[in-house]
Amino acid sequence: MKIQQIDIFAIHLPLIEPFIISYATYDTMPSIILKVTTDTGIVGYGEAVPDEHVTGETWESTYEVLKNHLAPVVIGESPMAFEKLHDKMNKIVKDVPAAKAAIDIACFDIAGKALGVPVYQLLGGRYHEKFPITHVLSIGTPEAMAEEAAKRVEMGYRSFKMKVGTEVTRDVARIKAVRERVGEDIAIRVDVNQGWGNAATTLQGLRVMKDLNIDWLEQPVNSEDIDGMVEIKSKSDVTLMIDEGLCGVREMREIIAKRAADKVNIKLMKCGGIYPAMKLAVMAEMAGIECQVGSMVESSVGSAAGFHVAFSKKIMTSVELTGPLKFSKDVGNLHYDVPFICLNEQPGLGVDVDEAVIQELCQFSAVVTA
Known part of the structure; x- marks a missing residue:
């Protein structure tokens, strides 16, 4: 063939x-x-x-x-x-x-x-039966983000990924508003997308949000600043995730050597696809670092590929592949049983295009x- x-x-x-x-x-x-x-x-x-x-x-x-x-x-x-x-x-x-x-x-x-066979059978077989889906909150006013979070809780969501990264004080106000609205039992993950720039600013933010009970803080500093991640990790007890700072094997080696993160966000678009993603997952597993398969807001095609990687590896403890839920029209039919995702048994990606x-x-x- x-x-x-x-x-x-x-x-x-x-x-x-x-x-x-x-x-x-x-x-x-x-x-x-x-x-x-x-x-x-x-x-x-x-x-x-x-x-x-x-x-x-x-x-x-x-x-x-x-x-x-x-x-x-x-x-x-x-x-x-x-x-x-x-x-x-x-x-x-x-x-x-x-x-x-x-x-x-x-x-x-x-x-x-x-x-x-489904793609996950090519990657070692299915380990996870289903994953909870995290709803992503775009940056908005504290009131608007809290209101959207409340509506999503009513729909069954139990976790949120909050997009922040403007100015620390305003970002903390956003996180506080969502936490007060949804209560203590809902998981909140904070994604800064490099927006706080450096370790000093990040540590300032962490001090004022220490009582907000966030699951983890994702990529607060510039992607190249691995040492900044090391400093934050050494001075804070908040779980730290690296995203933009990890693309391929070179970065993963440095992250492992310096213990720069508690968790890594593996994205197929950053590393080159399913095959390289599995290599990164194995490296992380050997180092005892948890993994997430993240999203670049792909259609059903790219999202399904990421899910096959996530479902096949024990070290994958979360997913954030919610692109198809954000589109008014999609090229495929990846099915979500909100707030969960369960892959089908169809051969290949399992998506009809x-x-x-x-x-x-x-x-x-x-x-x-x-």
């Missing part, structure tokens, strides 16, 4: 409401959907959701690098030779993890379909063949 053709679709996924984080506001989510066809007729789908602030890739550059560099180099290769595929992609262009993730995910979808929706949302496209 060989890769015969790759169709590339640059789309905009429509959000129900704007997604606001410390460094950007999204009215739609730019995504690249791949359709990979083999010479046996099996079709697999992949997705790239780049972020110039995190992966160093733009939507436009990802489309171009896939069309002109990565897709041509994997044409004619076996979609099941994951190590070889990544080696070829890494030799042709450095980094660009979201672009590589699109090809990686599509190939795992093909492999699962060819063997008649609607090509009519892809065409409707498509801004431009390309076909790469032998």
